[in-house]
Amino acid sequence: MRKIFSKWIDRYFSDEEALLLFFLLAGSLVIILTLGxxxxxxxxxxxxxxxxxxxxxxxxxxxxxxxxxxxxxxxxxxxxxxxxxxxxxxxxxxxxxxxxxxxxxxxxxxxxxxxxxxxxxxxxxxxxxxxxxxxxxxxxxxxxxxxxxxxxxxxxxxxxxxxxxxxxxxxxxxxxxxxxxxxxRWWVSFLPEKRDMMSQVWNEMDDQIANYIRGKAIEIIVVGVVTYITFFFLGINYAALLGILVGLSVLIPYIGAALVTLPVALIGFFQWGWGNEFMYLMIAYAIIQALDGNVLVPLLFSEAVNLHPVAIIVAVLVFGGIWGFWGVFFAIPLATLFKAIVSAWPKAKQVVQEESSV
Structure with a gap:
C-alpha cells in the first residue's frame, strides 16, 4: 500500500510547478472558507x-x-x-x-x-x-x-x-x-520564472471564463428585462418579480427554466384561469425561452464551455451547496478550471499516454 501511494505521489506531484499550483489552490480555498x-x-x-x-x-x-x-x-x-x-x-x-x-x-x-x-x-x-x-x-x-x-x-x-x-x-x-x-504584475512577480503549466491553465481559462461570466451577466439582464416588458404589456400581476425570477433562472442550465415555469403558470392561472390571456402568457414565455436558448446564448457564448451536461449539473449542485448564489453563478467556470488543471497536470498527461500505448 505504501509503495502504491509513493508511486502515485511520484507520478502526479514530482513536478515543482505542479506542487506549487496545488498549494496555491489549497491556500486560496482556505482563505475563501475562513475569511470569505x-x-x-x-x-x-x-x-x-x-x-x-x-x-x-x-x-x-x-x-x-x-x-x-x-x-x-x-x-x-x-x-x-x-x-x-x-x-x-x-x-x-x-x-x-x-x-x-x-x-x-x-x-x-x-x-x-x-x-x-x-x-x-x-x-x-x-x-x-x-x-x-x-x-x-x-x-x-x-x-x-x-x-x-x-x-x-x-x-x-x-x-x-x-x-x-x-x-x-x-x-x-x-x-x-x-x-x-x-x-x-505585482502578483506574478512572486511566482517562479518557469511557469509553463500555470500559463497553459491561464491561457485556457482566460477567454472562456471572461466570455462566460460576461455573457451570463448580459443574458440575465436581457432575459429579465424582456420578460418584464412582455409580462407588463400582457397585464400579469407581479411582472417585475417574475422578470427577476426568469432572468436568474438562466444561472442553472437545463433545469432553471423548468423550475421558474411553475410560478409563472400559477400566477397566470389564478389571475385569468384557463382563458385566452393565460394561453398568450404561456406562448410568450415559451417564445422567450426559445429565443434565449437558440439565439441569445449562441451570440453571447461564442466559445462554448466543453463540459458534459452531467458535469454541469453536478458542478451546480456542489458549488451551489457550498457558496449559494455565487456558487451557482461560478459553477461552470470552476468546473472548467478543474478540467483545465487536470488536462495540464504534467504527470497526468504522461500517464494517459502510457495507458493509451498499452
Whole structure:
C-alpha cells in the first residue's frame, strides 16, 4: 500500500510547478472558507471589475485613453447600480409583499380546487389525503411568514453593513479597473520564472471564463428585462418579480427554466384561469425561452464551455451547496478550471499516454 501511494505521489506531484499550483489552490480555498465573509467586498470588487474589463478594452481599442475608458465604464456601472437600487429592487419588494398578502386568498382557491378531486377521482385520491396536503401547505406558508419577519428584523441591523458595501465595493471596482495591470504584475512577480503549466491553465481559462461570466451577466439582464416588458404589456400581476425570477433562472442550465415555469403558470392561472390571456402568457414565455436558448446564448457564448451536461449539473449542485448564489453563478467556470488543471497536470498527461500505448 505504501509503495502504491509513493508511486502515485511520484507520478502526479514530482513536478515543482505542479506542487506549487496545488498549494496555491489549497491556500486560496482556505482563505475563501475562513475569511470569505470579511473579504467579501474585495471578492465582489474583483468579480465586477473582471466583468467590466472587456468594456475598458473595447474603448481602448478605439484610441480612448485608459483612465478615460475606466471612468466611462465606471460611470455606467454606477448608473446601473443606482437604477437597480432605486427602481428595480423597490418595485420587486413591493410586488413580493403584495403577493405574500394575497397568498391566503390563493390558498383558499387551491383548497377549493383540491377538495373537488376526491369527488371526481375517488379511486385515486381520498379527502383525508387532500386535507393532509392542505395542512402541510399551510404549515410551510406559516414558516415562510416567520422567515420574512425574521429577515425584516435582521435587515435593520445590517443596514450599516449594506451602506459600507455600497461605498466600498464601487471604490474597489474603480481601482481594480484603473490599476489591474500593475496589481497583476505585482502578483506574478512572486511566482517562479518557469511557469509553463500555470500559463497553459491561464491561457485556457482566460477567454472562456471572461466570455462566460460576461455573457451570463448580459443574458440575465436581457432575459429579465424582456420578460418584464412582455409580462407588463400582457397585464400579469407581479411582472417585475417574475422578470427577476426568469432572468436568474438562466444561472442553472437545463433545469432553471423548468423550475421558474411553475410560478409563472400559477400566477397566470389564478389571475385569468384557463382563458385566452393565460394561453398568450404561456406562448410568450415559451417564445422567450426559445429565443434565449437558440439565439441569445449562441451570440453571447461564442466559445462554448466543453463540459458534459452531467458535469454541469453536478458542478451546480456542489458549488451551489457550498457558496449559494455565487456558487451557482461560478459553477461552470470552476468546473472548467478543474478540467483545465487536470488536462495540464504534467504527470497526468504522461500517464494517459502510457495507458493509451498499452
Amino acid at each position: 465573509k470579511a473579504l467579501a467586498p474585495v471578492f465582489a470588487g474583483i468579480i465586477l471589475a473582471f466583468l467590466m474589463q472587456g468594456g475598458v478594452n473595447r474603448l481602448r481599442q478605439i484610441n480612448i485613453p485608459h483612465l478615460l475608458s475606466v471612468i466611462l465604464v465606471f460611470l455606467a456601472f454606477v448608473g446601473g447600480l443606482a437604477s437597480l437600487i432605486l427602481i428595480v429592487m423597490p418595485l420587486a419588494w413591493k410586488q413580493s409583499v403584495n403577493l405574500f398578502n394575497e397568498l391566503p386568498g390563493i390558498m383558499s382557491e387551491i383548497q377549493s380546487v383540491l377538495l373537488l378531486l376526491p369527488q371526481q377521482y375517488p379511486e385515486f385520491i381520498s379527502e383525508e389525503r387532500v386535507l393532509e396536503l392542505i395542512d402541510l401547505a399551510a404549515t410551510e406558508l406559516s414558516k415562510m411568514g416567520q422567515l420574512i419577519v425574521t429577515f425584516s428584523l435582521n435587515s435593520i441591523t445590517s443596514v450599516l453593513a449594506l451602506l459600507i458595501y455600497l461605498v466600498l465595493v464601487p471604490i474597489l471596482v474603480f481601482f481594480f479597473l484603473k490599476d489591474g495591470a500593475s496589481i497583476t
